[in-house]
Amino acid sequence: MGFSQALSGLNAAAINLDVVGNNIANSQTVGYKGSSVQFADVYTGALAGQGTRVAAVLQDFSNGTLEATGRSLDLGINGNGFFRFTQAGEVVYSRNGQLTLTADGYLQNSQGARLTGFPAGVGTGGQPVELRVPAGAMNAVATSGVEMSLNLDATVDSVDRAVIPFDATDSDSYSYANTGTVYDSLGVQHTMTTYFTKTADNVWEVRVAVDGNADAANVGELVFNNNGSLNEPASTFPVYGFTPGGGADALSFDFSFDGSTQFGNDFSLDSLTQNGYAAGALVGITFDEDGTLIGNYANEKSQVLGVISLANFRNPEGLTAAGDNVWTETGASGQPLLGLAGIGQFGTLESGTVETSNVDLTRELVDLIVAQRNYQANAQTIKVQDEVLQSAVNLR
Known part of the structure; x- marks a missing residue:
């Protein structure tokens, strides 16, 4: 014995x-x-x-220590949870967030396992899919709204429209003008000029031209209170329409003049924004702390491409090690609980870091x-x- x-x-x-x-x-x-x-x-x-x-x-x-790498495709989980991958038709789980972007746009680790997540706009109610970064450019969006905030000089003389009709080439037919940019449905940039004409005390006529072509049918009117603030209920903000040509759809947009004033100061344009933009090629991707995958484009716009799904288990020690830094689910581990980083029991994601052993x-x-x-x-x-x-x- x-x-x-x-x-x-x-x-x-x-x-x-x-x-x-x-x-x-x-x-x-x-x-x-x-x-x-x-x-x-x-x-x-x-x-x-x-x-x-x-x-x-x-x-x-x-948890191991998160170590900074400076590489945007390296991800570390600060807290609980596992990355969910698909490998050879099987779902596997890992704490290794060293990712690469394949030629066809999939995010995968060095062993070829592809990262999964929820499609953009679906949330945790959807089924996780392999996250993919589309190679195509972001589509152009035509301008549909313009927001402008400015001060109109209350001391200027009024223009009698019965005597002096509006003429964009005649500076005496309007009181003030400024220029901006709008985009048509093809993403082509056009110059927008807005003309303001004082027609009576506290009343200003608004006309808009695109590439020098004024919309004569729609004339807005800004009415101000005696304290110089904008009286929006009394004002009119029509939708301005133009035909840009070149195969683009007809362009129409409305204006908002929130915050505009009429004081005895010089004309000044405080802000001018519009919601259209040109098409743009993908220039990079980033991750937020909640696992949101964001595509950044050459037109300085961004859009959500998906959200990384994290998994957790009632008994992680019941997982079976499958090699290559991954584990598989077993009856002892229980079923995976899926969720988003930073919510509930799941830790946050740190881009540019990896979790050391x-x-x-x-x-x-x-x-x-x-x-x-x-x-x-x-x-x-x-x-x-x-x-x-x-x-x-x-x-x-």
């Missing part, structure tokens, strides 16, 4: 050395989780017991010495048992 006890100890010690050695080997592996061995004695009614066995090898899923190298080296001594002690037990047996054989 002594030999079997020592042999069981050697086998258990060898497995312990394997586990410690594997931890040390992966001390620099991104997202790696260290393992530890749990031993159990073998006791089946024998007086002295029958040795030991390895009851389980458990992984420690405590949670292996404490100093502790592993100490454990290695202990495991080695354990192996040597069991080997010594076999030696002693052999000497005892030899002594019994030599009895006469």
Whole structure:
């Protein structure tokens, strides 16, 4: 029996050395989780017991340290959760967020597993899909609204329209003008000029021209209160229409003059914005803390391309390690709980970082010495048992 006890100890010690050695080997592996061995004695009614066995090898899923890399496609989870990937038709989970962008736009790790998430605008109610960055340009959007805030000089003289009709080429037929930019449905930029004419005390006529062509049918009117603030209910803001040509749709947009004033100061344009833009090629992608994948385009616009889905488990220690920094679901782990970063039990995402291995190298080296001594002690037990047996054989 002594030999079997020592042999069981050697086998258990060898497995312990394997586990410690594997931890040390992966001390620099991104997202790696260290393992530890749990031993159990073998006791089946024998007086002295029958040795030991390895009851389980458990992984420690405590978080590693986030280390900055400066690379935008490196992602680290600050808190709980796993990235969800698809690999060879199977769903796998990982803490390694070192991603690359494939030629066809998929986000995947170095082993070819593709990152999954929710399509843009769907949210957690949808089914996770492989996230893909479209190669096409962002479509142009025609201007449909213009917001302008300005001050109109209350001291200027009124223009009598019965005497002086409006003429864009005659500066005496209007009081003030400014220019801006609008876009048609093809993303072609056009020059918009807005003309303001004081026609009576606290009343201003508004006309709009695009590329020098005025919309004569629609004339707006700004009415101000005696304190210089805009009286919006009394004002009219028509929709201005133009035909840009070149195959583009007819262009029409309305105006908002919120915050405009009429004081005895010089004319001034405080702000001018419009909601149209030209088409733009993709120039890069970024990630928000909540896992939102954002495409950035050459027209200085951005749009949401999807949201990374994170997964968590009731019992992460029940996951099965499948190699290549991934785990698979088992009955012991429970079903994955999907969600978004930063909500509920899920940690936030940190772009430009990776999670280092949670292996404490100093502790592993100490454990290695202990495991080695354990192996040597069991080997010594076999030696002693052999000497005892030899002594019994030599009895006469």
